[in-house]
Each structure stands twice: as C-alpha cells, then as structure tokens.
Amino acid sequence: MNKYLIFTLVILTFASAGSYGQMAEPLPIGSDRELFVDPYLIERLDKATIRMHHPEDKGKVLGFDLPWEGAFSAYVTVIEEDGFFRAYYRGVPTAGKDGNSAEVTCYAESSDGIHWEKPDLGIYEISGSKNNNVILANAAPLTHNFSPFLDSNPSAKPNEKFKALGGTSKSGLVAFTSADGKNWKRLQEEPVFTQGVFDSQNVSFWSESENQYVCYFRSWTGKGYNGFRSVSRTTSKDFIHWTDPEPMGFGNTPYEHLYTQQTSPYFRAPHIYLAIGARFMPNRKVVSDAEAEKLGVDPKYYNDCSDVILMSTRGGDQYERQFMESFIRPGIGLENWVSRSNYPALNVVQTGETEMSIYVNQDYAQASAHLRRYSLRLDGFASLSAGYEGGEMLTKPFVFEGENLELNYSTSAAGEIRIELLDGDGNKLPGYSMEEGQPIIGNEISRKVLWNGSSNVSQLSGKPIRMRVCLKDADLYSFRFY
16 A cells, blocks of 8 residues: 555544534635635644745836936835726935925836836926826825725715825825826815824725725824834725724734735735735844945935735734745845835736736835836735645635635645535535545646536535645645635
8 A cells, every 4th residue: 555545544534523523603705715824714734734925026117217206216006907007106206204295196007017107197297397197296295105096885986986095194194086096186175084193005995895995004002103113994984984993913923013014905805805014124234334325325224124024804903914924025135125125015916817916115215216026826825735745624614605616726746635525513525525526636726626527516505514625745825616
C-alpha cells in the first residue's frame, strides 16, 4: 500500500459520525464567494495552513511629474467601472502643512488599468492655464485627502453617481457628489462629520451587506496625537447624517501605526472588506543623511519607513489581522525606504481575465515619486495550503444557496484537492463523500466539483452542512456555491 493511499485512509476517518458534538448555529453564506483572509468558516486545520500570498511588482504606471503634482503626491484612489479606470490623487510639489493652499486633487484615466493618461480637463485654471488634469482646486483643506467612490446604492441619484469625502480636523469631513467623476460639487456647505482627527485618507463606500454607507477614518488610540495612529468607523443611511464613531479593534494583536487603512469591499466578495493599508514605523531610520542627500529626498522625510499590510473585516468594529507580516515589502533600493513611501491606493481592481491589481505610492518626497502596479491572481490574497505530505480543513456548519460548488485553486502535477460534504453534525452524506468525489488537479480560477460525475448539490441547498477539504501540494484560494 503506497504512502499517499495510507494518508487518504487515515483522513477518511476524521469525520466519523458524532465526532463534533452538538452542532453550532450554522453560518449563512448564501452564494457568497468565501476567501481565506479570515478564519470565519474554519473549525479545524490538520497539517494544513492559511498562507498569505505576495503581489508581484509590475513596475511604474503613473509618474507624479506635472508641476502641480510632484514629490508629495499621495492618497490615491482607483475606481473601475465597466472596464474603465479612474485614478484620483493629491497633487502638491513642495512639503507644507496639511491642507495648505497648494494642494489640488488630480485625475488620470485608463482603459486597462496599466496604461494611464492625464487628460486636459479644462475645469480649473492652474498657473494661468486650464490645460491640466485637476478636478478640485482652491478648496483647502479638502484637497488634502479627497477620496471618492462609485456609489452602488440602488437608490443613488444619477447626478450623485460618484461621492467623496475630504477634509481635516479643522474643516471636518465635507461630502461631494458628481455625475461623471470629473465635475464635483459639495453635497452641502457644512461638514457631514466632525468627530475625528482625519489627518490621512478617510474612505467611504456603500455597503451591500450592511445596507448603509460606511466610513473608516483616521483616529488615535490616545488623546490628541498621543498613542498610535488608528482607525474608527461611522455609518450613515443618507451620506449626510452619521453615527457616533466606533474605534476599530484588531483582535489579540499589538497596536501598530496604521497611516492608511484603505478599507473597501472586495469586488468579487463585497461582504468582505479588505484593508490593504500602510504600516508606518516612526523613527525607524534606514537611510543615512549622506544617502538621503544623494537620493535628493526632502530632509524631513527619511527618518521613518513603511510597508503594506493586509487586514479584513465583515462589518462591525473589529478587523481581523490574520497576518502580521508585510503584504508588500519595500522594494530594492534606498528610495523605497523613506518616510511615507509604500502607501497603497484605495481599491483592488481586475486588470485581466485571471489578474487583479493593487497600486502603491513609491519614492515619496523625491523627484521620482510615482504610482506602481502590483498584481495577484483573482482571489489570491491568501489560500488554504498543504504540502506534499497533505493536510485538511473542516469548516464550521453553514447554510448555502445554489446548485454547484466552484473552486479557485492550484495544485502541482503530483498534488490534488478532494472535497467532502457532511451534514451539520459531521456525518457523511451519501453521494458527496470523499470516495465519490473526483480528484481536482490543475490550476484554474473556476472549477466545478464533481461527485459521481455530477456537480449538482441543490438537494443540500438551505440545509446545514460542513465541508471537508483534503489537499496535497495544493492551494485553495476561494470557493462559492452558485
């Protein structure tokens, strides 16, 4: 009997009847796509792990090289709509106080998310000409951190298709609306929310799962500017009246300075909000004075360093920090190790049939400041993973809706994935056992699971079940019933 067959026989005994005790209240997942960025559905891992994956550097895509942009351009938002991409960012060529009059909001666009153009919009006069890509000017301090979103609220007015918030503690958060994403107007003159520090990018969106607007904004763990840079949350039904702020928690993890958090619904699983933020390490100096002079970095901006982290939340006042390690490390070269570099843009967008992109500010406070693109496979933030010796996962009880089970997965030539569906108490279900399932081998974004040659699981829809996943030299990135 070969080694792998012995392993299979052993794990088939794992789900013996009555081995799980009284069934917990099943989690409703409907036909939502489930990722492995949190342990929401996981009850048990045996020789399997949850592994974070790191985006691949695809190079510079947008330089901040116009006279009104410059070395201190920051706080980028990328919005995709029907295959068309828009980028918004602060332009300011020289260092100054937050919310100073030189700050403007700039705009770029792309048909693929890779090649970008800066159109002459003719909206504002800058340096004696309207031939520029500025969509907001003469509005300090609102241009310090203007951050828009495409409103998916089904009740949104057509002329308010885009919404945005901008402002500092001095002004409060002021709301804007736009029909085309280029021409903006205030929703009202007075701020819509004032209970925060706001000295960073403050992000908002319409939550389909919570049926309300949500805003995640900069706060501090102590009074004033003491403690750690952190995050708080407020919600609204109309984008005008907002609830009292709730500080976000981070589970049993240490506080770190989160300069930005970039919380937004993942486009393939909008009930999961991904927070791909900037972790700031104050006074962690990597670049020497002589090296900074050679780089030409502003003297006030090389005493700290930053990288990109990955968190998630499903709403409420808690983030899941499943991974404390860096999601995107600073690149090779001292230019990547200066203060306030490596700040990710808001939103993950699809840029290919199997690819999604994340954008990151680099070379901050330098003449070479630019936006860089990083890529991952769809859903590829993290995976359920096992090596050659094999491993498995058992889920908590859940209830789904649908007729098929779809996997996004990858195996080696020697590896495979096997799926077994159990009832809520962990008993085998005839027709869906490990023995009746077809081994899944390959590398696909979408693959139906088959048992006895059929993918139909409709007779289990609406009933409490568990899922057992056995892997050998494989990664499972996501699954959904549909």
